[in-house]
Amino acid sequence: MDRRQFILSGIALGTAASLGIGSISWQRSLQQHHNDNRDLVLSALLPALLYGALPQEATLASIELSRTKTAISDFMPFLPQRQQQELHQLFNLLANGVTQLALTGHLTALAQLSISQRLQLLNQWRDSYLGLLQQAYHGLRELLYGAYYGQSEHWQALAYTAPRFR
Amino acid sequence: MMTHHLDASQFTQNRQFVADIVIIGSGAGGGIAAEQLAQAGFNVLLLEEGAYYSRDDFIMQERWAYPQLYQEGAARKTRDQAIGILQGRTVGGSTTVNWTTSIRTPKPTLDYWHAEFGVNFSGDNDLTPHFAMAEQRLNIQLWPVPPNANNAKLQQGCQKLGWQYTVINRNVNGCANLGYCGMGCPINAKQSMLVSTIPAAMALGATLISRISVRQLHWQGDSITGLDAVPVDQYFQPRSDVRIHIKAKHYIVAAGAIGSPALLLRSKVPNPSGRLGKHTYLHPTVISGALFEEAINGHSGAPQSIYSDQFVWPDNSDKAGYKLEVPPLHPVLMATRLTGTGGQHAALMQQFNHLQVTIALLRDGFHPQSQGGTVQLDPAQQPVLDYPISDYLWRGMREALLSMAELQFAAGAKQVLPIHHDAKLYNNWGEAKRAIQALPMQALKQTVVSAHVMGGCNMSASVAKGVVNQNGRHHQLHNLSVFDGSILPTSLGANPQLTIYALVWRNCQQLITSLQQNHKFAS
Numbered sequence: 154m155d156r157r158q159f160i161l162s163g164i165a166l167g168t169a170a171s172l173g174i175g176s177i178s179w180q181r182s183l184q185q186h187h188n189d190n191r192d193l194v195l196s197a198l199l200p201a202l203l204y205g206a207l208p209q210e211a212t213l214a215s216i217e218l219s220r221t222k223t224a225i226s227d228f229m230p231f232l233p234q235r236q237q238q239e240l241h242q243l244f245n246l247l248a249n250g251v252t253q254l255a256l257t258g259h260l261t262a263l264a265q266l267s268i269s270q271r272l273q274l275l276n277q278w279r280d281s282y283l284g285l286l287q288q289a290y291h292g293l294r295e296l297l298y299g300a301y302y303g304q305s306e307h308w309q310a311l312a313y314t315a316p317r318f319r
Numbered sequence: 320m321m322t323h324h325l326d327a328s329q330f331t332q333n334r335q336f337v338a339d340i341v342i343i344g345s346g347a348g349g350g351i352a353a354e355q356l357a358q359a360g361f362n363v364l365l366l367e368e369g370a371y372y373s374r375d376d377f378i379m380q381e382r383w384a385y386p387q388l389y390q391e392g393a394a395r396k397t398r399d400q401a402i403g404i405l406q407g408r409t410v411g412g413s414t415t416v417n418w419t420t421s422i423r424t425p426k427p428t429l430d431y432w433h434a435e436f437g438v439n440f441s442g443d444n445d446l447t448p449h450f451a452m453a454e455q456r457l458n459i460q461l462w463p464v465p466p467n468a469n470n471a472k473l474q475q476g477c478q479k480l481g482w483q484y485t486v487i488n489r490n491v492n493g494c495a496n497l498g499y500c501g502m503g504c505p506i507n508a509k510q511s512m513l514v515s516t517i518p519a520a521m522a523l524g525a526t527l528i529s530r531i532s533v534r535q536l537h538w539q540g541d542s543i544t545g546l547d548a549v550p551v552d553q554y555f556q557p558r559s560d561v562r563i564h565i566k567a568k569h570y571i572v573a574a575g576a577i578g579s580p581a582l583l584l585r586s587k588v589p590n591p592s593g594r595l596g597k598h599t600y601l602h603p604t605v606i607s608g609a610l611f612e613e614a615i616n617g618h619s620g621a622p623q624s625i626y627s628d629q630f631v632w633p634d635n636s637d638k639a640g641y642k643l644e645v646p647p648l649h650p651v652l653m654a655t656r657l658t659g660t661g662g663q664h665a666a667l668m669q670q671f672n673h674l675q676v677t678i679a680l681l682r683d684g685f686h687p688q689s690q691g692g693t694v695q696l697d698p699a700q701q702p703v704l705d706y707p708i709s710d711y712l713w714r715g716m717r718e719a720l721l722s723m724a725e726l727q728f729a730a731g732a733k734q735v736l737p738i739h740h741d742a743k744l745y746n747n748w749g750e751a752k753r754a755i756q757a758l759p760m761q762a763l764k765q766t767v768v769s770a771h772v773m774g775g776c777n778m779s780a781s782v783a784k785g786v787v788n789q790n791g792r793h794h795q796l797h798n799l800s801v802f803d804g805s806i807l808p809t810s811l812g813a814n815p816q817l818t819i820y821a822l823v824w825r826n827c828q829q830l831i832t833s834l835q836q837n838h839k840f841a842s
Contacts, residue, residue: 205665224382230554231392234699272661279740287763288400295394295403295655302654302668303382311650311671313618315379316497 187241188226190248195222195297197263201271202297206310217307224300240296243289323521324371327531327550333562338364338526341546341567343533343582346412347819348803349573350512351453353520355827361834363525364565365517368551368578369409371529373513377503381651384502386554388416390577397692398705401762402603405770406575408555409503410529411513413575414816417770418500418622418647419489419509421459422813423450424821427632431685436808437780438789446821453820457490457510464496467620469645472611472675474625476726477643482629489621490816498619498647532557534700536570536586541797543570557701569798569834572776573823576600576805580694580775581702583786589795595786596694598777599704600810601769602642602680605716606656607723608667609675609732610744616672617648630722631682631812639689639715641679642812643723648676656766658740667736677727679719684774684809686711694775708767713760716767720758724751738766771815776805791826802826 199218200207207214229237247263263271278290301307305315340356342349345367353365370387377384385393388409395404407413424446432438440446453459466474466486477484494508507514521527533548534557548563572579580596588595627643646652653674657667667674683689692706724735728748735751736744739758745751758765779785782794787806793799802823804815811818 202660203665204660205662206668228386228392230556231386232394233391233697233701233703234556235697235701235703236391236394236396268661275660284399284763291400291763294660298654298664299385299394299651302650303380303385305380308650310665310669313650313671316499 187244191226191241191244192222194244194247194263195225197266197271198275198293199297199301201268201275202294203301204268204272206301206307217301217304220304220306221297221301224303225296228296228300240292243293323524323526325526325528326371327528327548327563328552330550330561330563333564336364336528336563336565338362338565338567340364340569340571341366341565342571342573342802343546344368344412344573344575344578344803345410345512345517345527346407346573346575346803347414347512347816348823349571350411350414350516351820351823352571352573352802352827353525354516354523355824356831357520357523357525359831359835363520364567365520365525365527366531366533366548366565367410367412367527367529368532368555368574369407369412369529371410371527372503374503374505374507377499377505379497379499379502379505381502381649384416385651388503398695398703399762401708402601402706402767402769404577404601404704404772405768406577406772409513410517410527411511414511415503415513416501417511417814417816419491420623420626420644420814421454421457421488421490421817424818425631425812428809428811428813432808436778436784438778438808444789444825446825449821449824450817453817453824454488457515457820458492459488459490459510459817462487462489462491462621462624464621464624466624467496467498467617468613468615469617469620469648469675470623470625472609472615472727472730472732473627473643473645473677476730477627477629479729480726482627482726484625484627484629487624487626489624494621496620498622500622501647501649501652530555531563533574533582534585536582536588536799538586538588538796541795543796543799546570569800569830571800571802573801573803575803576772576775576807577694577702577704579801579803579805581696583776584694584696585700588793588799590786591795592779592783592785594777594784596775598684598690598808599692599694599706599775600684600773600807601692601706602771602773602810603683603706603708603712603716604678604680604768604770605719605723606646606738606766606768607677607679607720607727608657608736608738609677609727609730610670610673610734610736611675611732612673614672615648615675617645617674617676622647630679630719636686637711638718639686639712640682640812641715641719641722642682643726644678644680646676646678648674656738656768658736658738658742658766675727675730675732677723679716679723680771681712681715681719682810682812683712688712691774708762713765716765717755717758717760720755721752724748724755740764740766771804771810773804773807773810773815776801777808778806779808790829791822792830800826800830
């Protein structure tokens, strides 16, 4: 087990313990916990990463965000199990108040930061000396941009339409 | 008409199959082998982890194609996440999704194999007739249509600078120049295994089982005695509720240069050379974007029609050689590679149609500092490739970024963006040159990708230096062959499909002769 796995497993154990594992439906509640945390983190990071790409109009932007979140949850099960686990752990970490402070240097929750603070945070991860944070930056970037630009509804700004062959 | 296709994900109980020959993997290697062996009268069972799709399924959208047709949803990465790997996982393997570039094995590569690994493809073993047969079978011909603008810029840059370039041979028949080869050909023009050898083999009685993952080969003494497999679920993850057992007289492993070593590692087959799963090569690839005044529309037209070998074989053997090509440009492929975040990324995406992209594929495996990667098994017994990038390769990548920027400005680019997370848009060659020379060449900072996985079960004359012999037969297990890109002892310095077709064609002929002789002795 390398250092990174150790850190992540430690945190995952902490998360599981805080859920009070032991009940019959723990797996289901763990899954729900993962989903809630993913949603929380994506709701905070997507508007920053997609700043300049999302429509100005709030309702339209919210439709695009929701479509992108669905695309992310549809895509994740195709990843190898170990990568899915790493992503779950990352979302849990970022949603968790205590570890969030360690990762972001902010006491405020991700969602309370301004868009430019969130972008600054992402850039800090990119340039971090910690391999874990660099990987988080690149992994999330690829997953989130892939999900957004995979939707034909989001191609207007690109002046691109896929050919309709049939 | 009797169906010759079974979808393992529909199996509700344990199953057993018996065949003369079982082929694991239906890509360039498995596809050629299936037809050759079926023609020779053998009862063939062809197994594929991916799904059996046809042209009507190929809707030319990345959001469908990547999860359905590629390993790990086209998001496969090396262990440290530093290299992204595009590899097919569907009936036809990577041939269903590749960009159709068909190049014979470069002679210096064959010479290197002869010198270092004792495998000799000259004289009686000359591959020329096998290249010719594969070219005829798959309609591999010079592409007669003018290149799309993305490729034309590569050509123009070479012309301006006096660099070598070549018009590409493609395996197409009736190609409509759509540009969506990477998402499955919607008109069956690409002569992938999916539309050529596999249907031919099935018409001759071969059975295809899709959505099946082979977990282990069983062996005793010098023989494989059977294999265990499981169906995969809707996300192509191995299931554990149904078991499939298969027995055959001969076993052909053709699961690709990550899948084949992984299966043999799971099976703990004899490995006295210690090379199984080692020396995996990638043609590690770096990318350079360029903005042009005029529209490039890199999504439209044959994705690859021009390449340059100006830098593949440098005189100084301490320099890493690289081949220049272009990729197709589609929204997801671009969005995930373009650098930056927020407004900066959005602004680049808005220039999507004016973006030209050049790629440089490094020829790895020909230098002491380029010994490739290692296939390992994760806790779920799935493969993960560890591929450290040496200083020798980083130096080559920096030179490649320089060459590409020089070429793009020579072709008339307004601005060039090396795909490196510290790089910016540069306005002229001088500015780009200074900046590229100062970029930190580090994992993750420098974007590296691969679409060619090779090695891991390398062929060698001596048992001490490889996993299989020159005919692709396993050095220790007599009824096991490896027929795919994993047998290559180095990378190629050329796109691999035609090399695999020709080698496997040759190796099948050897195998058929040997099996028929054994049969005579037995009867």
